[in-house]
Amino acid sequence: MANRRPTTITAPNVLAVEGEDDKSFFEALLRYIAVRQVQIVPVGGKDRFKERLPALLNTPGFYRPDGSSFVKRLAIVRDKDQDSVFQSMVNIVGRAGLTPPAREGAFSQGSPQVGILIMPGQGIEGTMLEDLCLETVKTCAAMDCVNKFAECATALPNGPKNASKAKCQAFLAAQPDIVNSVGLGAQKGYWDLDSPALGALKQFIHQLK
Secondary structure (H helix, E strand, O other): OOOOOOOOOOOOEEEEEOOHHHHHHHHHHHHHOOOOOEEEEEOOOHHHHHHHHHHHHOOOOOEOOOOOEOOOEEEEEEEOOOOOHHHHHHHHHHHOOOOOOOOOOOEOOOOOEEEEEEEOOOOOOOOOHHHHHHHHOOOOOHHHHHHHHHHHHHOOOOOOOOHHHHHHHHHHHOOOOOOOOHHHHHHHOOOOOOOHHHHHHHHHHHOOO
């Protein structure tokens, strides 16, 4: 079943993400930048970190029998839904008994070290991973079609509720082999993983080496 917590932790670095689509995206990114020994754990949505983080810490393998942490670094990546989302995640991490980082994109000095990054990243307009993906392909020819679609769809009486997700779907529909999710798009190489827009995210992920 999707979004179930793992039965055991087997890697010294854990990346907690919102859902299965995010997992697929980060699997492609980790492979592309050659970062290994990272176990990606989807928690089932941005509103579930509060309950799923303590459950993750109780997963067999996270701590050794002597109580020390097998996991060296725990990275948390989630979408932005409000300006205070970083502080909200800091509070969740603290209530779970871990040491939160002092700032976004950095890792704390606790055991395990904890890092938090909020999508789409500072300086990028939007509130989610989809906005970051669109930023990586903003100069692609297909985006002309996507922007025309978005302009038309926005004018509909009952247009898309989430413009960024709609634009991602339109972009993916313009590719040779159509896929229906951001993560699968990353697996297919449709997002530009060399884009400077991914600089902060790559820097964060490289700390899991």
